[in-house]
Amino acid sequence: MAKEIQVPTLGESVTEGTIGEWLKKPGDAVAVDEPIVSLETDKVAVEVPSPVAGVIKELKAEEGDTVEVGAVIAIVEEGAAPAAKGDEAARAYEQREDGKEKREADKAAPASAAAKEQARDSAQTLSPAVRRAVLEHGVDPSTIEGTGKDGRLTKEDVVAAAEAKKKGSAGGSIGDAAPDQAATASTPSASSDGGEGAGGERREERVKMTRMRQTIARRLKGAQEEAALLTTFNDCDMSAVIEARTKYKDLFAKKHDIRLGFMGFFAKAACLALKDVPSANAYIEGDEIVYHDYVDISVAVSAPNGLVVPVIRDADKKGFARIEKDIADFGARAKDGKLTMEDMKGGTFTISNGGVFGSLMSTPIINPPQSAVLGLHRIEDRAVVVDGEIVVRPMMYLALSYDHRLIDGREAVTALKIIKEAIEDPTRMLIDL
Incomplete structure (x- = not known):
């Protein structure tokens, strides 16, 4: 049937x-x-x-x-x-791939009969795209840990394993480049003086934008065209937060089974600021302003297909542990492609942490229809003046981009100043200052 x-x-x-x-x-x-x-x-x-x-x-x-x-x-x-259906399909497919009848994995004898059976079963469950990648890159799928659903191998897993293998054989000459960067670096191209590089020619590749990337591009461009965007900056001494994390991280992890990170501090600090500056937690809808008596924080997370922004619901009512667990869960599910539409629905304010990628300073773009976004950056030791003395402190630049149609400069600066003060003196978060 x-x-x-x-x-x-x-x-x-x-x-x-x-x-x-x-x-x-x-x-x-x-x-x-x-x-x-x-x-x-x-x-x-x-x-x-x-x-x-x-x-x-x-x-x-x-x-x-x-x-x-x-x-x-x-x-x-x-x-x-039929039991043999998968085997026949797999063999027929492999024979069509430029005369390559067997994968690299078949050349290496398994350590035992059980290992051989396991490798054969794994090969049968490979998707066509993954099987093609295995054939093209000559890797052993049984040695790759899958990141897809139920541990299933993805094409990205195979490409990453192939690049790791290539780096190892090249003695690490490519360094820490990402898989796509590594592939580009290893492709022969024309030399800098205009002559052709040995063994190849310059190439281009056209790849259709994913639906998600098209939507990201459209929404961000729309935000620039519709909103009156402006960014205010401040710097923040991270000494107190770093000291608190160092002092309590083991006890925190033992009690809550989650690592104490920086995002929990910034989420709670943002809640304080949004309570005192409600326009930063509102948005424009037609000729009306919609204010919220709750704080749903969108957290920018990097996923294989692009940037996604799952939402921490009622962040103002949650403690550090619950916020950190939500963020960790979002990150893991974003990597596995398991975030749902409901996870990203709504949101009244966004926090984007470019510091994890090494960014020193940026002007983040708001996430419509929201009116403000907080940008975090890398922490680095800098010379600052404290009580008339030049000292070295771990400093971070903070950026608050906002829609000037709704938020005045005074309000934006005030909100960012509240966040700065809460981070520099975390006790403020406990006594609501």
Whole structure:
């Protein structure tokens, strides 16, 4: 019996998505609830599972196609799949790949019969895109730790493993470059004097923007065009926070089972500022200003497909431990592609930490319809004057970008000053000053 696979409801106000990657191809066996396709929406990537066990009969859309909610995208022939089906499909696929009948993994004999069986089973469950990457890069999939759902290998896992292997064989000549940077660095190109480099020529690659990247570009450009953006800066002595973390980090981790980070301090400091400057926690809707008596902080998190901003709900009512756990959970799920639309819905204020990437100073762009965003940067020792003496302190530049249509300069400076003072004297957060 044939079963139609439809595009599921993707979230409030989301009516369509883009086929990001087919995880199964016609002829592949599929189990109940096994993902068969990855759909990209404006904010997240969603894996669509099969509601029945059977064999993929037909795919109704290509990778990159835009599909509406409810559209039929695949047909599954319900029923148990022949045991050898996966093996035959895999062998046929490998034989089509430029005469490469076997992967690198097949050349290395497993240490035991059990290891051999495990490697064979792993090969059978590789998605077409991952299998192709394994063949192209010549890596052993059984030695790679998967970061996908249920530990499944992704194409990014294979590429990262190949680049790590390449770096090792090259003696680390590429250094700490990211996988895509490393690949670029290892590609022969024209020399600086205009002549061709040995062994190759300069190349270009055109890659269609993901749906998420298109949405990010559109929203950020829209924020610049609609809002009256302005940024105010201040610097902050991090000595007190660093001392508090050093003193209590072990006790904190033991009691709450989470590391005490900097974001918890800044989230609570922001809550103090937003309470005293409510316009920074509001937004414009038509000819009205919407104020909030709660603080939902959007935290900018780096994900494989771009920057996402999951929301810490009621941050003003949560303690340090709960905030740190929320942030850690968001980071882990963003890496695995498991954030949901609900995770990113709403938000009244945003904190973006460019310091983790080494940024010294920046002018962050607000996250519409919000009216303000706090930018954090790297901590570095600098010479400052304290009580008439030149001393060295761990300093951080803070940036508050805001919509000048709603927030006056005095209010923006006041809000940032409150955050600075709370970080430099964390006791203020305990006694609500």
